[in-house]
Amino acid sequence: MTTDRLPSLTGIGLKPEHYRDVMNAPNEGGLWVEVHPENYMTDGGPRRAWLEVIRAGRPVSLHGVGMSLAGDEPLDKAHLARWRELIKRYQPAMISEHVAWSARDGTYFADLLPTPATNEALDRLTANIDHMQTALGRSILIENPSLYVDLKGEMTEPEFLVEACKRTGCGLLLDVNNVFVSANNIGRGTEDYLDAIPGDLIGEIHLAGHAPDPIMGERLLIDDHGAPVAPEVWRLYERLIERVGPKPTLIERDTNIPAFAELAAEVETANAILERALEPANA
Amino acid sequence: MLEQLTYQARFAEMLAGSDEAVTPWLADATHIARLRVYRNNVVTAWADMIVKNYPAVERLVGTDFMRGAAIAFVKKNPPQSPVLSTYGEGFPAFIQEFEPARGLPYLADVARLDRAWTEAFFAPPTAPLGPGNLAGKSEVEVGALVLGLHPSVWLFSSKWNAREIWNANRSESDAPKIALEERPTWAAVWWSPNGMADRALESTEYQFLELISGGAPLGDALTKASSKVGESALYQFFSEALAGGLLTNPHK
Numbered sequence: 001m002t003t004d005r006l007p008s009l010t011g012i013g014l015k016p017e018h019y020r021d022v023m024n025a026p027n028e029g030g031l032w033v034e035v036h037p038e039n040y041m042t043d044g045g046p047r048r049a050w051l052e053v054i055r056a057g058r059p060v061s062l063h064g065v066g067m068s069l070a071g072d073e074p075l076d077k078a079h080l081a082r083w084r085e086l087i088k089r090y091q092p093a094m095i096s097e098h099v100a101w102s103a104r105d106g107t108y109f110a111d112l113l114p115t116p117a118t119n120e121a122l123d124r125l126t127a128n129i130d131h132m133q134t135a136l137g138r139s140i141l142i143e144n145p146s147l148y149v150d151l152k153g154e155m156t157e158p159e160f161l162v163e164a165c166k167r168t169g170c171g172l173l174l175d176v177n178n179v180f181v182s183a184n185n186i187g188r189g190t191e192d193y194l195d196a197i198p199g200d201l202i203g204e205i206h207l208a209g210h211a212p213d214p215i216m217g218e219r220l221l222i223d224d225h226g227a228p229v230a231p232e233v234w235r236l237y238e239r240l241i242e243r244v245g246p247k248p249t250l251i252e253r254d255t256n257i258p259a260f261a262e263l264a265a266e267v268e269t270a271n272a273i274l275e276r277a278l279e280p281a282n283a
Numbered sequence: 284m285l286e287q288l289t290y291q292a293r294f295a296e297m298l299a300g301s302d303e304a305v306t307p308w309l310a311d312a313t314h315i316a317r318l319r320v321y322r323n324n325v326v327t328a329w330a331d332m333i334v335k336n337y338p339a340v341e342r343l344v345g346t347d348f349m350r351g352a353a354i355a356f357v358k359k360n361p362p363q364s365p366v367l368s369t370y371g372e373g374f375p376a377f378i379q380e381f382e383p384a385r386g387l388p389y390l391a392d393v394a395r396l397d398r399a400w401t402e403a404f405f406a407p408p409t410a411p412l413g414p415g416n417l418a419g420k421s422e423v424e425v426g427a428l429v430l431g432l433h434p435s436v437w438l439f440s441s442k443w444n445a446r447e448i449w450n451a452n453r454s455e456s457d458a459p460k461i462a463l464e465e466r467p468t469w470a471a472v473w474w475s476p477n478g479m480a481d482r483a484l485e486s487t488e489y490q491f492l493e494l495i496s497g498g499a500p501l502g503d504a505l506t507k508a509s510s511k512v513g514e515s516a517l518y519q520f521f522s523e524a525l526a527g528g529l530l531t532n533p534h535k
Binding site for chain 1: 295308361
């Protein structure tokens with residue numbers, strides 16, 4: 001398998017609990033892995049050594065959570081330098097970040113905070129994407145957010161994201177669970193949203209689970225990455241893949257980490273959908 | 284349109300507790316009740332890292348007490364960097380002054396050992412000095428060597444038997460009950476060639492490692508630290524330290 005680009009097959013968000021399973025997983029399935037680079041930005045430690053071993057056999061994607069691309073402050077130069085070090089060491093097949101802000105005035109909030117879809121926010125976001133792509137010498141993918149509140153905007157979220165891609169040359173990491181969660185939470189459509197995204201902008205897809213808010217129940221879904229992918233999200237994913245063709249897809253689980261076999265079963269489900277999109281009847 | 288710069292400043296105020304700060308930006312005024320989700324996400328993500336980085340403290344005080352202490356800490360000391368693996372350096376000093384923990388005077392020392400473990404775990408992967416590196420050198424040459432501690436080594440001293448308590452509470456398995464004793468103890472925590480390691484030290488061994496850390500030539504450090512115990516005991520420790528990966532040769 002080549003390790004310098006992501007195959008249009010399914011990977012998993014790599015957790016230390018599964019290092020050994022992934023190392024021993026057969027290569028034929030095309031399993032690739034994604035990590036949060038921030039967890040590897042340490043001087044040393046066994047995680048870095050494990051990633052080196054795993055990187056030798058399969059593509060690795062670096063999916064940042066700390067760049068604060070939608071922030072109203074300049075990007076953190078020290079953080080960009082840490083990114084460069086990881087890119088040099090692990091030669092990732094893909095790099096991506098979020099359309100969110102997470103730091104301000106010297107505090108790192110450790111959450112993906114929402115930005116209104118305004119022209120001013122778009123200018124700021126695209127300047128930051130340009131800065132990141134120039135500093136790293138590579139194009140990136142940007143991920144659509146999960147929203148818990150509806151913010152006043154000047155355009156729809158797909159318009160906002162597509163315009164950011166057009167201006168900067170970056171691609172989209174389309175998180176179908178986030179589309180579902182946000183639509184549920186702020187009362188907008190899921191299929192309209194997905195149909196507004198040109199297929200050629202999509203470089204990767206994320207699938208994950210969510211949970212009802214403990215107080216408001218199903219009216220407010222929390223993007224906790226702590227459960228299997230929901231049936232509605234699978235349905236939206238299948239519908240999307242029928243339209244745009246196979247795309248590199250990731251199963252994410254960040255809390256309630258299950259046995260590797262449980263994730264592997266979800267990987268197979270996604271791969272079956274990707275393979276069906278290649279059959280002549282769908283061509 | 285309201286300026287985004289103001290929006291993020293006001294959102295940060297909301298995270299600190301003022302819901303009304305972001306109402307001008309809400310498309311649906313009823314969503315004010317949902318802002319707690321962001322506030323909760325932020326504090327939970329911060330506090331989770333403290334709980335994760337201080338597992339022996341958590342076992343000693345219990346989940347609820349630990350979470351309360353972690354939340355009190357993170358609100359005063361939020362992280363400044365997106366690299367959270369080593370977040371929480373100030374927690375041992377915080378817990379020492381934390382009023383509800385006043386009855387547990389050894390707790391801060393246990394926290395210092397948890398911290399030492401984290402620091403050692405993520406230390407730069409430098410190759411330690413091994414016994415083979417001294418082969419062929421004369422006794423005079425070895426005595427003149429200025430060695431250093433491996434970058435993962437954390438030296439520790441306490442007026443309690445804190446390392447015993449820490450060690451018994453560090454893993455998930457059933458902890459043997461350790462009685463608290465007020466007596467001076469010394470220890471080292473480091474990343475050895477076989478993985479994470481810790482051991483109790485005699486005061487002379489601790490003194491020897493401190494002298495090495497301070498840049499004393501090996502011969503001087505052995506002589507000074509062995510004045511009370513005799514050289515042979517300390518030579519034995521030196522061999523163990525060498526084999527255990529505690530030393531480096533920074534001037535090689």
